[in-house]
Amino acid sequence: MLKGLRGRFRCIAPDFPGFGLSGAAKGYGFSVALRMPERIRGFIIGNIWAWPLERLGQKVFSRSMGGLIGRVLAWCCNGVVVFFMSKGVATGLEKRLLNMYLSLFRKRQARAPTNIFPNQLRAARAFLAEIYKGLPILSDKPALILWGEKDFAFQTPERLRFERLFSNHVTVMLPNAGHFIQEDSPDEIVAAIRRWFFHTRAGKVNESVEKQVDDEWRNENEIGQPSNCAMVSQAGEKIQGKYLSRSGSKNRRRLVENSLC
Structure with a gap:
């Protein structure tokens, strides 16, 4: 994904505290967007949540993997990570990546x-x-919502809630992706980010820009156009077997006649 985006964007891969190659600095937090909203242009949201857990299955998972069972599994065989990666990657993870x-x-x-x-x-x-x-x-910031349809953790209720929270959103469904969408659908995600960014910057759909972005992406990566994602909206308009729309405008324009991905 970084390779596909680095030509047009400044990409930063954060080393999350406790999950990276470096030690965590003191006093870190997780609320920079709320503290400095003026520095945030938009959001890319993927299979996550931002409120207290409400569904029973999520609470049971948290209590088990975050309790004695999880501690024993982690200590004896790295079981928590193995569980996450086996359940979270729908297409399967190569041994070297695991x-x-x-x-x-x-x-x-x-x-x-x-x-x-x-x-x-x-x-x-x-x-x-x-x-x-x-x-x-x-909530007035533009948002790109990338959603793996095979996620075991966060599913339709969470996606719909984000769509209600961010009225100016574009949602891209990833049919073959689980929780770790970056492992299952990296090419589709890169293509969606590039399109969304240029649409957001232009403020309207421009078919010539759309084609230029597609051509550049294919030329840079020497791959065909990704075909595993479909656009979804609050209205759920179905076009040629795929869901398409763009919210946040007076007229819900079709982005294109076929899937954007």
């Missing part, structure tokens, strides 16, 4: 975050409530 993810947690003392994280899905309810309360500050 080993790359596991390599960060070879030592038992490094595995604590893999148990703490699922615990915090439920335990951080007050923090998540604060985040959700502040989202109206950001």
Whole structure:
């Protein structure tokens, strides 16, 4: 994905505390967008949530993997990471890639975050409530919602909620992607980001720009046009077997006659 975007964008891959190759600095937080909304131009949202967990299955998962079961699995066999990667990648993960993810947690003392994280899905309810309360500050920002249809964790209810929160959104469904959409559908995601960015900057659909972006993407990566995603809107207008629309404008223009991806 970085290779496909680096020619047009400044790409930063953050080293998340407890899950990267570097130690975490003191005093880090997770609310920069709410503290400095003027510095945020838009959002790309993918299979996530931003409010206290409500569904029973999510709470059970948090209590089990974030409790004694998760601690034992993490200590004995890196079980939490193995579970996440096996369930979260719908197309299957090559052994070398799985080993790359596991390599960060070879030592038992490094595995604590893999148990703490699922615990915090439920335990951080007050923090998540604060985040959700502040989202109206950001709701006028353009948003690209990328959603894996085979996610075991976050599904249609979460996607619909984000679509209601961000009225000026474009949603791209990824039929073959699970929770880790970057592993299942990287080419489709890159194509969607490029299109969305240029549409957002132009403020309207421009078919010549659309074709130029497509051509550049194919030439740079020497691949055919991705075919595994479909556009979805709040209205759910179905065109030629795919869902297409663009929200946030007076006239819901069709972006193109066929799927954007």
